[in-house]
Amino acid sequence: MFIVKQLYDLQLLDWDIQDREQSIAEVRARLADDSKRIAAKQRVDRIAARLTELGTPRRQHEGAIQQIESRRANIDKRIFSGMVTNARELEAFEEEKANLQRQHSDEEDSLLEILVEVEELQDVDIEANRTFEAINSARESEIIELQASEQALSQELPALSEQRNDMAADYPPVALATYDLVRKRRGGQAVALVERGACQGCRLTLPSNELQKVRTTQDMVQCSSCTRILVIA
Numbered sequence: 001m002f003i004v005k006q007l008y009d010l011q012l013l014d015w016d017i018q019d020r021e022q023s024i025a026e027v028r029a030r031l032a033d034d035s036k037r038i039a040a041k042q043r044v045d046r047i048a049a050r051l052t053e054l055g056t057p058r059r060q061h062e063g064a065i066q067q068i069e070s071r072r073a074n075i076d077k078r079i080f081s082g083m084v085t086n087a088r089e090l091e092a093f094e095e096e097k098a099n100l101q102r103q104h105s106d107e108e109d110s111l112l113e114i115l116v117e118v119e120e121l122q123d124v125d126i127e128a129n130r131t132f133e134a135i136n137s138a139r140e141s142e143i144i145e146l147q148a149s150e151q152a153l154s155q156e157l158p159a160l161s162e163q164r165n166d167m168a169a170d171y172p173p174v175a176l177a178t179y180d181l182v183r184k185r186r187g188g189q190a191v192a193l194v195e196r197g198a199c200q201g202c203r204l205t206l207p208s209n210e211l212q213k214v215r216t217t218q219d220m221v222q223c224s225s226c227t228r229i230l231v232i233a
């Protein structure tokens, strides 16, 4: 014979299933969330891209410095060759040398600026790569753990669902329909225990006739304030 208290057992089982389903959903959400690893990788890529980007101006300045130095060497060669004796010509050479010296120091300043940034970036690059490696390997282990717990949780579910269906199969359809309806309307709790004369679903004290009815009849009695199915604790 069906007794109302069986609905309470059904509720415990439903809660168990619901908890597991929620845990599975949480595990899956954590599995899907790769944002930390992606962010660390993006940082590594950004630094590498900036280092590559700095390569072009660096080569340009280095090339310019080389050119200036070779022009200067040529001038020196001509001056020291003793072939140039004309004072005005010598003066022109000296002027050109001074010019080249200014260009040389401008180019060196620009190059130095780039080299400083490159050096700083190389340190940051090492640190960013280390950080990424650490995050990546932690994530790899996390994924293995999460997959294992997803599998474990998922494996238990079919047996519980079967148990739930077996249990519900013996219950009167009206009782089940009421259970499902109230469960839906009352935040997943269809059955409330009665303790010290109060419904534990809504915490309100039951009218004495209602309390009497729960105690004495085998019929399903619903709380007059929250409609939950009442069961004596």
Ligand SMILES: [Zn+2]
Binding pocket: 192, 199, 200, 201, 202, 203, 204, 223, 224, 225, 226, 227, 228
């Ligand atoms: Zn109630």
